[in-house]
Amino acid sequence: MSDVKKVVLAYSGGLDTSVILKWLADTYGCEVVTFTADIGQGEELDAVRPKAEALGVREVFIEDLRETFVRDFVYPMFRANAIYEGEYLLGTSIARPLIAQRLVEIAAETGADAIAHGATGKGNDQVRFELAAYALSPDIRVIAPWREWDLNSRERLLAYAEQHGIPIERKQGGGSPYSMDANALHISYEGGVLEDPWTPAEEDMWRWSVAPEAAPDEPRYVDLTFERGDIVAVDGERLSPYGVLARLNELAGAHGVGRIDIVENRYVGMKSRGCYETPGGTVMLKAHRAIESITLDRGAAHMKDELMPRYAELIYNGYWFAPEREMLQAAIDASQTHVNGIVRVKLYKGSVSVVGRDSETDSLFDAAIATFEDDRGAYDQKDAEGFIRLNALRLRLGRKRRE
Numbered sequence: 208m209s210d211v212k213k214v215v216l217a218y219s220g221g222l223d224t225s226v227i228l229k230w231l232a233d234t235y236g237c238e239v240v241t242f243t244a245d246i247g248q249g250e251e252l253d254a255v256r257p258k259a260e261a262l263g264v265r266e267v268f269i270e271d272l273r274e275t276f277v278r279d280f281v282y283p284m285f286r287a288n289a290i291y292e293g294e295y296l297l298g299t300s301i302a303r304p305l306i307a308q309r310l311v312e313i314a315a316e317t318g319a320d321a322i323a324h325g326a327t328g329k330g331n332d333q334v335r336f337e338l339a340a341y342a343l344s345p346d347i348r349v350i351a352p353w354r355e356w357d358l359n360s361r362e363r364l365l366a367y368a369e370q371h372g373i374p375i376e377r378k379q380g381g382g383s384p385y386s387m388d389a390n391a392l393h394i395s396y397e398g399g400v401l402e403d404p405w406t407p408a409e410e411d412m413w414r415w416s417v418a419p420e421a422a423p424d425e426p427r428y429v430d431l432t433f434e435r436g437d438i439v440a441v442d443g444e445r446l447s448p449y450g451v452l453a454r455l456n457e458l459a460g461a462h463g464v465g466r467i468d469i470v471e472n473r474y475v476g477m478k479s480r481g482c483y484e485t486p487g488g489t490v491m492l493k494a495h496r497a498i499e500s501i502t503l504d505r506g507a508a509h510m511k512d513e514l515m516p517r518y519a520e521l522i523y524n525g526y527w528f529a530p531e532r533e534m535l536q537a538a539i540d541a542s543q544t545h546v547n548g549i550v551r552v553k554l555y556k557g558s559v560s561v562v563g564r565d566s567e568t569d570s571l572f573d574a575a576i577a578t579f580e581d582d583r584g585a586y587d588q589k590d591a592e593g594f595i596r597l598n599a600l601r602l603r604l605g606r607k608r609r610e
Contacts, residue, residue, distance in 0.1 A: 213319040214350060215240045215310050217336075220255040222375050223325045226364050227352045228262050229371050231323060235350070240266040240317050244306050246276040247391025247449065261374065268313055273391055276305055277448040280527075281392050285491050286436040286546075287511065287539045288499075289519040294469050296485045296492065297522050298393025303332060304527035307339035311347055321348035328354040331474050335525035342528035385412060391452050393465075393485040404470050404480045415456060415484045419463035419557025426555035427462055428562070429455075431494045433550065436543030438491060455487030463557035465489040474524045490559050494550040497561040501572045502546045511542060545569035 214231055218224045218241035231239050241259045245252055252269055259267045280301050291297055310322040322340060326332035328351070337349050358364050368375050384399035394414055400406045410418060432440035438451045446454060459465055465486030473479050499508060514535055521532045548566025552559050575585045 213238045214321045215314045216323045242268040245271045248389040273449045291519045291523045296488045303335035304339040311344040323350040338525040396482040416460040422463040436546040459486035462554035497550045502569045
């Protein structure tokens with residue numbers, strides 16, 4: 208292990224990564240550089256620097272990446288309408304490539320030999336961090352303490368921290384009983400009572416949304432302006448990508464939108480039960496599909512729907528920087544050229560529904576053709592007879608063969 212002189216650690220300041228920091232220095236005899244990303248998790252980061260410095264860290268990186276996260280990762284993903292296994296909006300998955308990217312960049316800037324993370328050997332995040340790191344820096348060394356040490360319980364971590372004088376803030380009441388991960392797109396909950404898929408989640412677990420039953424009795428209507436597939440304004444006010452998502456989280460959460468409780472298939476092979484709050488993302492997905500419904504050609508729309516499960520699986524499994532994801536992204540982005548216009552949604556008691564969509568410049572919806580009233584010759588209904596007979600030809604031949 209003596210060949211590792213300097214390591215860049217993804218550091219949160221919590222129990223796990225504080226123990227990892229000390230463990231790396233002692234086990235590898237190396238200098239540790241810390242990197243903390245603000246991607247909208249809503250946690251106070253002012254205490255991170257003094258904590259790291261108290262543990263002997265000389266180089267502390269704390270970066271506000273909220274806009275980068277939403278603009279360069281969340282928005283491209285939502286252009287694809289990506290959703291994993293029919294429900295999960297990939298909130299944790301999409302954050303990992305950005306963190307890994309900065310880890311390897313900081314390693315290059317500081318002359319580090321390796322990077323390190325606090326993901327366990329049971330989860331998806333270890334795969335996501337490391338696949339992204341190797342895709343960007345093929346010769347980088349990755350240290351995953353959870354796959355090396357024997358500190359495999361909270362009690363052992365606390366004992367290690369006490370033994371080595373690592374200051375750990377103990378939250379009043381013992382803190383959250385769940386394993387939680389938050390960023391600008393979502394907050395996730397795992398562990399605790401959720402490990403039994405029959406046990407319902409406790410109401411006081413949820414942080415970003417009210418219970419649908421407790422949501423306002425009056426609906427909230429929101430107008431969303433799209434340009435090339437991205438939301439650029441909320442109720443006519445132009446906002447940055449992060450500003451859009453933060454506003455939608457606030458509006459949708461107040462109306463109980465965005466909660467799901469699922470059992471998903473992890474990439475490492477096991478099934479896992481998790482609860483997710485994605486209020487703004489839930490609205491974004493619904494609205495994006497609505498604007499595409501009037502601006503996207505049928506063939507392109509159906510092709511996107513065929514590609515989407517594969518695209519979503521690539522993100523879930525950690526292949527954001529893989530050539531096949533980049534290839535799919537190029538096709539998806541090309542499809543968004545004419546996805547411009549306004550969508551009006553209604554937020555009410557945990558639901559989001561589309562009540563209007565309009566595009567002055569790029570709509571393919573022609574009322575003169577679609578009308579049930581007199582179309583004044585815009586569509587010759589007699590043409591349908593030949594269309595049907597041609598499409599029925601193989602069905603008729605097949606039936607005759609079986610008779």
